[in-house]
Amino acid sequence: MDVIQRKEWNANHKKLTEIILKSEEHSQAIQLFLSQHALLHSSSVGNSGNPTLEDEVLIDLEEKLYREYPVANRDTKNSIVWHLWHLARIEDMTMNILIANDEQVSVKGNWTEKMNIDFCHSGNDMRDEEIAGLSKSIDFDSLIAYRQAVGRRTREIISLLEQGQFKKKVNKNRINRLFDENAVTQEAAWLADYWSKKTIAGLILMPATRHNYLHLNKCIRIKEKIQKRMKKSKGY
Template sequence: MDMEQRRKWNENHKKLKEIILKTEEHSQIVQLFLFQHSLLHSSSIGQKVQVTLEDEVMKNLDQTTFRQYPVPNPDTKNSIAWHLWHIARIEDMTMNILVNDDQQVLYTANWLEKMNIAFAHSGNDMPEGDIAELSSRIDMDSLLAYRAAVGRQTQKVISSLIPGQFKTKVEQKRIKRLFDENAVMQHSKWLAEYWSKKTIAGIILMPATRHIFLHLNKCIRIKDKLNKQSMKLIIDKKMVALD
């Protein structure tokens, strides 16, 4: 996605926000969500020709850049690995616990073992040592496969909703599940409280779309910054060699 396509994504998100509670426009809402959501995952998810925001993140992304922590960006010091894992976890728990009251994708195929990590929570308020461990250990290919599985499940969940469900409040028993399944850490109760005040529409407009968009853009800025630093280092070394 280039800058013009990202601008269009923002415009469509604004439109989605305007119509999402209009029961009579349920079909249009679902289709617009599916389109917006597909642009936040690998192009293989939506089977579209258009380059997605995840495609842009992964283009020429090497392991060093993927794992570097901390990073020198003003809006985040967390690694690209952490950001991709975080948005996958948030999407998984909100869509499959809060919206669908079903099993998280995380526990459908030994994903923790495949990703080579032990962190099942959202990543909010995560200690620096744990972020460093996750960044260095997580298997990139398995993380991307997990995120793809989460994305496919999200599209199934939203496609199965019936007119009027977007107005439904998140049930408290589902909020409780977040803690029962260690999806949200006890010292991050603020996150569960924030979600507990939302309708299904509110969950869709942030965790399932806007939240992902913001973090993927951070990933692109991280990659660009680190690539510029690497290029500058190479040039500086060449200049020294010429002296």
């Protein structure tokens, strides 16, 4: 995505914010969401054939550099793989627990074990040594496959929402599930409290879209900095 495409994404997100609670524009809101969401996962998820932000992150960078931690970036020190994992976890739990009241993709597909990690929380308030451990040990191919599975499931969930559901508040019992399933730790209880005040529309406008957009752009800035450093070390 170039600068013009990013401006278009932001303009469409603003439009989605304006129409998502209007019952008469329910179908249009879903279609606009699907278009926006497709640009935040690999192109295979949305089947649009257009390059996406995730494609931009994943192309032309060695796997070992995705794992680099800490990174020298002004707004994050976390590795690219941490950001991709964190995005998938947040989207998985908010869409599947809070909206659909269903099993998480991570549980259905046994993805935690496949990714070679031993915790299933959101990644918020992790200690440095935990982030370093995840960055080193997570199975990269399984991480990418998990992101794809989460993205596809999100599109199914939102496509099936009925008129008026965007206005519904998050059910308290579903917030409790986040803790019961260790998706959110007690140290990150603020996150569950934040979501508890949202409508379904609010979850769609942040965890499923804007949150992905912000973190993927962080990944791209990390990637560009790493590539610039590599070129400099080689005397380019």
